[in-house]
Amino acid sequence: MIAVDTNILVYAHRMDSPFHAPAARRITELAEGGRAWAIPWPCVHELLSIVTNPRIYDPPTAIAVALDYVEGVFQSPNLVLLAETDLHWKTLRPLVAAGRIAGARAHDARIAAICIQHRVRELWSADRDFSRFPDLTAVNPLMS
Numbered sequence: 142m143i144a145v146d147t148n149i150l151v152y153a154h155r156m157d158s159p160f161h162a163p164a165a166r167r168i169t170e171l172a173e174g175g176r177a178w179a180i181p182w183p184c185v186h187e188l189l190s191i192v193t194n195p196r197i198y199d200p201p202t203a204i205a206v207a208l209d210y211v212e213g214v215f216q217s218p219n220l221v222l223l224a225e226t227d228l229h230w231k232t233l234r235p236l237v238a239a240g241r242i243a244g245a246r247a248h249d250a251r252i253a254a255i256c257i258q259h260r261v262r263e264l265w266s267a268d269r270d271f272s273r274f275p276d277l278t279a280v281n282p283l284m285s
Contacts, residue, residue, distance in 0.1 A: 142176070142221065142259070142262055143263055143264075144178070144180065144223065144259075144265070145168065145184065145264075145266075146252065146264055146266035147187040149168065149267065149282065150164075153168040154207075154210050157198075167265070168214070171217070173217070177219045177220075177221050178220060179222070180223065181223045182223065183252060183255070184252065185222070187248075189211065192210075193207050223255050223256065223259045224255065225254075229254055232258050233250060236274055237250050240274060246273070249268065249273070252264070253277045263279070264278070265282040266279050
């Protein structure tokens, strides 16, 4: 299963992104394809936080528009939303220790742990920080 990180979702949503067209195309391929694909719940929260933030976008996405975008993505019949399991700490702790994770990168470790717990085959992300987690294959779908 392929999981999608926040930045790909943001690019697919924000038409002013220089990566909008390829990101939107890749999300549409997943959403309309026949295979299961996933979004970790923390990425949904982060998407809403980023696109509605006036310090990041001028103008920011209106909250109602952002919620409608998420609702539209959720209409994909083969979308799986991923959350922490009871094994989360047992997965997260060694990732943080081995990767020497500190500060804001703890969020990436959380996403990686969730993906590993759910046996995600690859995480689509434009964030190279995921290379710190050798048990998770990160792929930038905008480069292929």
